[in-house]
Amino acid sequence: MRLSQRLTRGRKAWSEPPFWSLDRLPMLGSAGVLADREKIGNDYEGYVRGAYKSNGIVFACILARQLVFSEARFQWQRMSTGRPGDLFGTPDLALLETPWPNGTTGELLAWMEADVSLAGNFYATITDDAGHFGKSATGPGRRITRMRPDWVTIVLNSQSGDPYALDTKIVAYVYEPPVTAGLRSEPVTLLADEVCHYSPIPDPEARFRGMSWLTPVLREIEADKATTHHKKRFFENGATPQVIVSLDTDDDDTFQQFVEMFRRNHRGPDKAGETLFLANGADAKVVGADLKQLDFKNTQGAGETRIAAAASVPPVIAGFSEGLQAATYSNYGQARRRFADGTIYPLWRSAVGSLQTLLPPPDGARLWFDPSDVAFLREDRRDVAEIQQAQAMTIRQLVDAGFDAASVAAAVKAEDFGLLTHTGLFSVQLQPPGSGQTTNEPGQEAT
Structure with missing residues (x-):
């Protein structure tokens, strides 16, 4: 199978x-x-x-x-x-x-x-x-x-x-x-x-x-x-609050005709803001917001x-x-x-x-x-440049202190100073007095 x-x-x-x-x-x-x-x-x-x-x-x-x-x-x-x-x-x-x-x-x-x-x-x-x-x-x-x-x-x-x-x-x-x-x-x-x-x-x-x-x-x-x-229904209904209209009549036909006329003349966004005219004892009250x-x-x-x-x-x-x-x-x-x-x-x-x-x-x-x-990240490039500048200063200081340049670069990149190795050499400022040897002009004795 x-x-x-x-x-x-x-x-x-x-x-x-x-x-x-x-x-x-x-x-x-x-x-x-x-x-x-x-x-x-x-x-x-x-x-x-x-x-x-x-x-x-x-x-x-x-x-x-x-x-x-x-x-x-x-x-x-x-x-x-x-x-x-x-x-x-x-x-x-x-x-x-x-x-x-x-x-x-x-x-x-x-x-x-x-x-x-x-x-x-x-x-x-x-x-x-x-x-x-x-x-x-x-x-x-x-x-x-x-x-x-x-x-x-x-x-x-x-x-x-x-x-x-x-x-x-x-x-x-x-x-x-x-x-x-x-x-x-x-x-x-x-x-x-x-x-x-x-x-x-x-x-x-x-x-x-x-x-x-x-x-x-x-x-x-x-x-x-x-x-x-x-929101859509609000504007469809005239962009106005809800309105209750009361009509003083017991005739169903008269009532239905009034309702149809009212909806036809006052409903819809194109009717918003118009003056409302009522007759025959009709009364309008706002009940919505x-x-x-x-x-x-x-x-x-x-x-x-x-x-x-x-x-x-x-x-x-x-x-x-x-x-x-x-x-x-x-x-x-x-x-x-x-x-x-x-x-x-x-x-x-x-x-x-x-x-x-x-x-x-x-x-x-x-x-x-x-x-x-990525254009969206362009401003991040400035931050990267600032970080690289700080790293360059760190590399310079460590190399001046006598650490091997290759190990300094690896340690800074990995953010692990355990990778540093020293050359055994120190700057002149760290030498004990009298331990260094100076170079004299020709014909002069070494001091």
């Missing part, structure tokens, strides 16, 4: 009900864990349609992450005695520079960020024009192929068959797209070392899959959509901030109202540093570790990212 048949035999059917309803939100649970396999823990299409494509706050957070994350380039980095060294390139990196025909490194990173935000996981493998996958894809047209996360199943194995046993490990990934237009593709089974699996936020209810940052703030997203809908009285801006702004916090994006970076209220140049610089150091750099580190599966590094090196051309 083929490996793919053995791995998919006895597979249990699994699906989730429609996601985007409040009754569904608390039910995210561990429905994606099926005996010896794991799927993503949420409805991917529900997140895409219910949040990404229909909520401006979620879209802005993901876009802010994408725009910076996709700017990095990939290089090899030498490793010497466990310490990172200089960056260098080889022709093998062309696979990441052009991951698919007409594709770019930035597009690959943008897809990685989108899938991780919406599904918690990004999967990819190598294919070629001959229809080979994984390590067997060595022919013409070799390229990286994204695997839609909700069509991927992680297959687990342990000696006991228990997915929660300590010896459980990933043995394969099964990619199984649904039937489309009456056509069904055969499931493709790939071994663990043939798939790039990028999942920077772990799902505590699973062993190996990741979790979307949207999951903890689903209620906030739904509340933001509700407030936006409320306008957006200012409801403190609408702060109410919606608080939800925006909570969503941005889950995305690890400072509100001022995403352009949200609460962030802009307190924004100054200094605050923006601090927010930019927080976003770069606390969000983007960790994501880059996790991404290169995952991509190494598809592109094994040369001996003594690792795949790494090069952020030197």
Whole structure:
């Protein structure tokens, strides 16, 4: 029996009900864990349609992450005695520079960020024009192929068959797209070392899959959509507070005619601000509050901030109202540093570790990212220059004190003074009186 048949035999059917309803939100649970396999823990299409494509706050957070994350380039980095060294390139990196025909490194990173935000996981493998996958894809047209996360199943194995046993490990990934237009593709089974699996936020209810940052703030997203809908209805109803109109009549026909006339003449944003004229004993009373009285801006702004916090994006970076209220140049610089150091750099580190599966590094090196051309980090270059200036002063002082220049450079770079070695030579100021020998003019005696 083929490996793919053995791995998919006895597979249990699994699906989730429609996601985007409040009754569904608390039910995210561990429905994606099926005996010896794991799927993503949420409805991917529900997140895409219910949040990404229909909520401006979620879209802005993901876009802010994408725009910076996709700017990095990939290089090899030498490793010497466990310490990172200089960056260098080889022709093998062309696979990441052009991951698919007409594709770019930035597009690959943008897809990685989108899938991780919406599904918690990004999967990819190598294919070629001959229809080979994984390590067997060595022919013409070799390229990286994204695997839609909700069509991927992680297959687990342990000696006991228990997915929660300590010896459980990933043995394969099964990619199984649904039937489309009456056509069904055969499931493709790939071994663990043939798939790039990028999942920077772990799902505590699973062993190996990741979790979307949207999951903890689903209620906030739904509340933001509700407030936006409320604002829309406010303007549709005349951009005025709620009004109760009482009419002194017992005739139902007269009452209905008055209601229709009132709605026709006084409802809608184009009727806002007009003078209200009433007759036949009609009386109008305001019972609602306008957006200012409801403190609408702060109410919606608080939800925006909570969503941005889950995305690890400072509100001022995403352009949200609460962030802009307190924004100054200094605050923006601090927010930019927080976003770069606390969000983007960790994501880059996790991404290169995952991509190494598809592109094994040369001996003594690792795949790494090069952020030197990222415009968002340009101000950080000044900080780097200041650090290098301080390091240069330290190197000068240590060399003047008699330490070996090569060991000084290594110690300062590694921030480990235990690497210093001394030459045995000291500066003149440290010599005991009379121990030195001076050079005299010709014809004079040595003193």
